[in-house]
Amino acid sequence: MEEMLAYRMIAGQKPFEQLVSSIPQPGEGEALVKVAGCGVCHTDLSFWHYGVPTRKALPLVLGHEISGTVIKGPANLKGKSVIVPAVLPCGECELCRNGRSNICQKQKMPGNDFDGGFASHTVVPARFLTVIPDKALANHSLAELSVIADAISTPYQVIIKSELKPGDLAIVIGVGGIGIYAAQLAKILGGNVLAIDVSQQKLDQLSQIGVTAALNTSGLDIKEIKKQVKAKCQEIGASPYGWKIYEMSGTKAGQELAFALLGIASTMSVVGFTLDKLEVRLSNLMAFDAQLIGTWGCRPELYADVIDLVIGGRLKLKPFTQTMPLSQINDVFKQTLEHKLLKRTVLVPNL
Numbered sequence: 001m002e003e004m005l006a007y008r009m010i011a012g013q014k015p016f017e018q019l020v021s022s023i024p025q026p027g028e029g030e031a032l033v034k035v036a037g038c039g040v041c042h043t044d045l046s047f048w049h050y051g052v053p054t055r056k057a058l059p060l061v062l063g064h065e066i067s068g069t070v071i072k073g074p075a076n077l078k079g080k081s082v083i084v085p086a087v088l089p090c091g092e093c094e095l096c097r098n099g100r101s102n103i104c105q106k107q108k109m110p111g112n113d114f115d116g117g118f119a120s121h122t123v124v125p126a127r128f129l130t131v132i133p134d135k136a137l138a139n140h141s142l143a144e145l146s147v148i149a150d151a152i153s154t155p156y157q158v159i160i161k162s163e164l165k166p167g168d169l170a171i172v173i174g175v176g177g178i179g180i181y182a183a184q185l186a187k188i189l190g191g192n193v194l195a196i197d198v199s200q201q202k203l204d205q206l207s208q209i210g211v212t213a214a215l216n217t218s219g220l221d222i223k224e225i226k227k228q229v230k231a232k233c234q235e236i237g238a239s240p241y242g243w244k245i246y247e248m249s250g251t252k253a254g255q256e257l258a259f260a261l262l263g264i265a266s267t268m269s270v271v272g273f274t275l276d277k278l279e280v281r282l283s284n285l286m287a288f289d290a291q292l293i294g295t296w297g298c299r300p301e302l303y304a305d306v307i308d309l310v311i312g313g314r315l316k317l318k319p320f321t322q323t324m325p326l327s328q329i330n331d332v333f334k335q336t337l338e339h340k341l342l343k344r345t346v347l348v349p350n351l
């Protein structure tokens with residue numbers, strides 16, 4: 001009998017437990033995916049370290065940034081390389097029918113609603129799996145492409161939702177694991193990108209994607225940052241109006257700054273998550289005719305666009321991604337928690 005390997009979360013902050021079991025069979029509408037790679041996301045850390053409860057009770061295999069090969073399931077998917085969207089909607093409800101499937105209330109998330117990708121195999125709903133054309137595998141391994149499932153698709157969804165137009169100043173606050181792709185995508189879609197972070201190491205990565213406008217805000221107060229942002233805006237010839245501000249840091253300081261930068265006809269997008277609360281003057285939205293939007297996940301329909309950007313070589317994944325053996329999961333989680341890994345880590349099953 002064929003066996004599969006998985007690393008299960010048993011309890012918060014405890015080491016993941018290795019489990020060898022028989023390979024599950026997909027049911028109606030499901031697919032069995034042989035995992036090529038699964039990215040480690042901040043959300044996994046929230047479950048494992050910060051006490052955010054998973055929807056399915058523990059023990060649970062985490063991991064929702066999955067790429068792999070369908071080995072059992074619908075005939076049209078068998079043998080295909082796929083991305084498993086991090087948010088799998090029902091496809092039928094009112095939200096799904098109205099183009100809001102990313103927030104479908106019947107959505108299923110691997111590594112949250114059911115056993116996810118830190119395993120050699122996973123059974124997932126088949127309907128919204130995104131097939132990866134062979135061309136996309138010319139310059140990337142299938143494992144590397146797993147980051148499309150969340151780290152890239154989520155910023156893509158928000159940039160589309162914010163209606164970024166060519167020439168708009170796109171301010172990305174926090175250029176870590178997800179923010180670096182927000183900066184990259186905003187640039188590809190014609191934005192005049194200004195990246196903000198408190199880590200010089202992260203800002204230094206921007207040269208690899210051709211983003212030259214950067215601001216290290218470490219030690220600066222909001223007033224000074226606003227002054228410097230205005231100067232940068234002029235320097236790069238961006239419009240002083242209609243700024244698109246993307247809060248990717250998920251910190252109170254980042255959100256305060258993002259709100260403070262909101263000006264005439266601006267849009268602030270909240271992507272990063274924190275439990276902290278802010279005191280702000282919401283009437284600024286009225287005075288500036290500005291908007292404040294949030295985003296969750298990505299509609300599966302948009303994945304093909306993202307894959308096209310990778311195929312064309314415009315969207316670069318390699319410099320910001322590293323693969324590690326799945327057996328090192330405990331080490332990788334610890335190092336990710338301690339911010340020791342600059343690149344997003346994709347765990348690759350090693351049997």
Ligand SMILES: [Zn+2]
Nearest residue numbers: 041042043150
């Ligand atoms: Zn995630």
Ligand SMILES: [Zn+2]
Nearest residue numbers: 090093096104
């Ligand atoms: Zn739905």
